[in-house]
Amino acid sequence: MKLYEILSKLNTETEVEAFFDDLCTYAEIEKMEQRIEAAQMFLEGATYNQVIKKTKISSATLSRVSRCIHHGSGGYSKILNKMMREEKERQEEADATDDNTTNE
Numbered sequence: 001m002k003l004y005e006i007l008s009k010l011n012t013e014t015e016v017e018a019f020f021d022d023l024c025t026y027a028e029i030e031k032m033e034q035r036i037e038a039a040q041m042f043l044e045g046a047t048y049n050q051v052i053k054k055t056k057i058s059s060a061t062l063s064r065v066s067r068c069i070h071h072g073s074g075g076y077s078k079i080l081n082k083m084m085r086e087e088k089e090r091q092e093e094a095d096a097t098d099d100n101t102t103n104e
Helices: 003-009 013-023 026-043 048-055 059-071 075-103
Strands: none
Touching: 003 013, 026 048, 026 059, 026 075, 048 059, 059 075
16 A cells, blocks of 8 residues: 555544554654644745744755745645635634624
8 A cells, every 4th residue: 555545535634643653753743733824824925034043943844845835736725725614614603603603
């Protein structure tokens, strides 16, 4: 089986977490999370220096993340923008619920 095929079969965050816990070392997972955080910061408009300061990512890795965002296949942008939209929608729903509760 190919990695991408396996990943496409995982249905829940719990399944994904268990799979990656078995597949990768803690350090490998931490490095992937670091790259994702750096990519998200770039998409939100952060500078190289801001990203390095917050994530402690190497400049070489950060350069690769930046190249992927600007010239890659769009993987970072697609999923992170989707997640940011979903988070914004959840926050708006929570704010609306809070407003309704306060007004009652």
